[in-house]
Amino acid sequence: MRSTKDYIEIAEKYGAHNYHPLDVVIEKGEGVWVWDVEGKKYLDMLSAYSALNQGHRHPKIIEALVEQASLLTLTSRAFHNNVLGDFLKKLAELAGYDKVLPMNTGAEAVETALKAARKWGYLKKKVPENKAEIIVCANNFHGRTITIISFSTEDQYKYGFGPFTPGFKVIPYDDPDALENAITENTVAFMFEPVQGEGGVIVPHEGYYKKVREITKKHNVLLIADEIQTGFGRTGKMFAVWHEDVRPDIIVVGKALGGGVYPVSGIIADDEIMDVFTPGDHGSTFGGNPLAARVGMAALDVLIEEKLPDRAYELGEYFMDRLRKIQSPYVKEVRGKGLLIGVEIKKEYGTARPYCEKLRDLGILAKETHEQVIRFAPPLVISKEEIDWALERIEKVLTEGI
Numbered sequence: 001m002r003s004t005k006d007y008i009e010i011a012e013k014y015g016a017h018n019y020h021p022l023d024v025v026i027e028k029g030e031g032v033w034v035w036d037v038e039g040k041k042y043l044d045m046l047s048a049y050s051a052l053n054q055g056h057r058h059p060k061i062i063e064a065l066v067e068q069a070s071l072l073t074l075t076s077r078a079f080h081n082n083v084l085g086d087f088l089k090k091l092a093e094l095a096g097y098d099k100v101l102p103m104n105t106g107a108e109a110v111e112t113a114l115k116a117a118r119k120w121g122y123l124k125k126k127v128p129e130n131k132a133e134i135i136v137c138a139n140n141f142h143g144r145t146i147t148i149i150s151f152s153t154e155d156q157y158k159y160g161f162g163p164f165t166p167g168f169k170v171i172p173y174d175d176p177d178a179l180e181n182a183i184t185e186n187t188v189a190f191m192f193e194p195v196q197g198e199g200g201v202i203v204p205h206e207g208y209y210k211k212v213r214e215i216t217k218k219h220n221v222l223l224i225a226d227e228i229q230t231g232f233g234r235t236g237k238m239f240a241v242w243h244e245d246v247r248p249d250i251i252v253v254g255k256a257l258g259g260g261v262y263p264v265s266g267i268i269a270d271d272e273i274m275d276v277f278t279p280g281d282h283g284s285t286f287g288g289n290p291l292a293a294r295v296g297m298a299a300l301d302v303l304i305e306e307k308l309p310d311r312a313y314e315l316g317e318y319f320m321d322r323l324r325k326i327q328s329p330y331v332k333e334v335r336g337k338g339l340l341i342g343v344e345i346k347k348e349y350g351t352a353r354p355y356c357e358k359l360r361d362l363g364i365l366a367k368e369t370h371e372q373v374i375r376f377a378p379p380l381v382i383s384k385e386e387i388d389w390a391l392e393r394i395e396k397v398l399t400e401g402i
């Protein structure tokens with residue numbers, strides 16, 4: 001019998017050390033639960049950074065995956081396949097836009113949005129060649145490519161990876177005046193996260209989405225919402241910007257679009273933006289493959305049929321309310337939107353990591369983000385009883401300490 005230690009050792013020996021996972025080796029998952037190689041059961045409260053909104057191995061999504069896998073998996077975009085169109089239609093109609101451009105990972109979708117915005121700037125806004133500027137926020141997380149880390153404000157994400165891509169301007173998050181001041185005649189887009197997930201679950205003031213929409217509209221600047229983590233019900237609406245009835249020019253999606261089984265991402269926009277792309281401009285060998293398309297459709301069906309956004313809203317309010325009532329000397333703040341919740345640990349009591357390790361010992365998998373914050377983001381299929389089960393254990397850790 002191989003132990004947890006054996007599995008970790010082999011992965012550490014043969015894998016690059018670009019992650020620092022918790023010491024738990026998972027071999028099976030179902031719904032909100034996972035089991036490790038020693039048979040111990042845990043409640044998954046990370047959901048693979050919100051890629052598992054529909055839960056582990058949702059039967060409907062697995063059925064779609066298996067059925068499609070037995071028919072056709074990949075053609076490349078050199079040929080058509082009979083699934084892609086229906087998938088694009090479903091996603092475009094759900095979001096309320098003309099078109100979708102499919103990719104695989106979140107970072108690729110962000111790159112696609114940046115390319116679309118720049119080209120729109122040159123063709124439609126008539127910005128002089130190579131002068132396009134894109135405004136982003138401090139403390140952002142949009143992925144790991146060289147262009148994307150070029151505008152990260154996290155030293156570790158950048159150190160050793162230069163030279164960087166020019167053309168980006170960083171302003172403080174949740175600061176509409178800073179946006180207005182940063183815009184020039186060469187600004188083509190403003191890209192932001194409706195809630196900064198990796199940045200420590202930072203929720204902007206109410207009205208922020210509306211304000212950035214007004215400002216960008218006034219200056220003919222595209223508004224790009226990176227909803228890779230906040231989208232598909234996580235914050236209590238299908239898209240987080242819908243909390244303020246805001247319609248960005250481009251929505252970037254990924255993570256839960258793949259239903260927790262397959263990488264599926266893309267950008268959603270109207271023809272005015274999408275038609276800057278012509279054959280040969282941009283592409284991806286796997287983007288829009290029939291397996292991805294079929295899984296993506298099933299992932300969306302589950303969100304809609306099971307009303308997961310509403311569920312996230314109601315259970316998120318309940319969960320946050322109960323968390324705030326815990327009398328903890330260690331907690332600085334509880335914040336969040338829907339089922340994207342952060343519990344910030346006071347600096348004088350150390351980092352969030354040992355609290356996550358204690359939670360793991362009690363059967364809850366959560367991961368620290370930004371040193372001080374424990375993120376709670378369970379699959380949206382979680383029940384109130386399961387949240388109560390978790391709360392009992394969380395309360396123990398937050399009152400007794402580590």
Ligand SMILES: *Cc1c(COP(=O)(O)O)cnc(C)c1O
Pocket residue numbers: 049105106107108110141142143144193197198226227228229230254255
């Ligand atoms: C996870 C994430 C990304 C990057 O997605 P990958 O699939 O890891 O490339 C980009 N933006 C946000 C907001 C994310 O949470």
